[in-house]
Amino acid sequence: MIGKLKGTVDEIGEDHVVVDVHDVGYIAYCGTRTLASLPGPDEAIVLFVETYVREDMIRLYGFSSAAERDWFRLLQTVQGVGARVALAVTGTLSSGDLANAIALQDKAMVARAPGVGPKVAARIVAELKDKVPAFSGAGSDESFGLKRELGEGVAPAPITDAVSALVNLGYARDQAANAVASAARDGAEDADSATLIRLGLKVLSRG
Known part of the structure; x- marks a missing residue:
């Protein structure tokens, strides 16, 4: 099984890249974000790979991380x-x-x-x-747990209200949830909504 390719970019297509490894070209199918991050032709590349083996083909999927x-x-x-x-x-x-x-x-x-x-x-x-x-790797278990409670509608009312207020101020829902989760994680979980809004805005101003 191939788990990683280290070589140079030979060719970039609409949905794949050809990686030259010691004069052997490996075709790896990639998503949009990975393709956008690739260097130009003849430049060095490291591609993390998932190998699929079927009766009628072997296909490589490539990723930037x-x-x-x-x-x-x-x-x-x-x-x-x-x-x-x-x-x-x-x-x-x-x-x-x-x-x-x-x-x-x-x-x-x-x-x-x-x-x-x-x-x-x-x-x-x-x-x-x-x-x-x-x-x-998206943060602590406490932060993730709080954000999941928000998504499931079982978070405490002050937290829910604080997120809604930040969204109404123009922040994206995930930004608002991250900020309030961060504020709660730092010891303000039992604070009222006004305090959470203030602390959430402070977190957002740093980001």
Whole structure:
């Protein structure tokens, strides 16, 4: 099995890159984000790879990081999600964005990926919600847990109100949730909504 390619870029296509490793060209199919991050022809490249072996073919999928490859694998544990859909999702959302979408049960964010309909997006956020915290690298378990409570509608009222207020001020929902989760994690979990809004704005001003 091929787990990583280290060589130079030979050619970049619409959905793949050819990596020259000691005069052997390996075709690796990549998502949009990975393709956009690639260097130019003849430049050095390191590509993390997932190898698929079928009776009639061997196909390589390439990723710019090991975390992106891990998400590709994890997504395929969801019913109805194959390599094509997993590649579309990882090609559209960063690891952090995907972790946030799952924590907040944000089906619409996942459905931004080409070819991912509402039903598949709903299954992804539902089936992965208990698998992500340690896996995602998206912050502490406490922060992730609080964001998941927000997504499921069971977070304390002051926290919910603070997130809604920040959203009304023009911040994206995941930004607002991150900020309030950070404020709560730093010891303000039992604070009232006004305090959480003030602390959340302070977090957002640093970002």
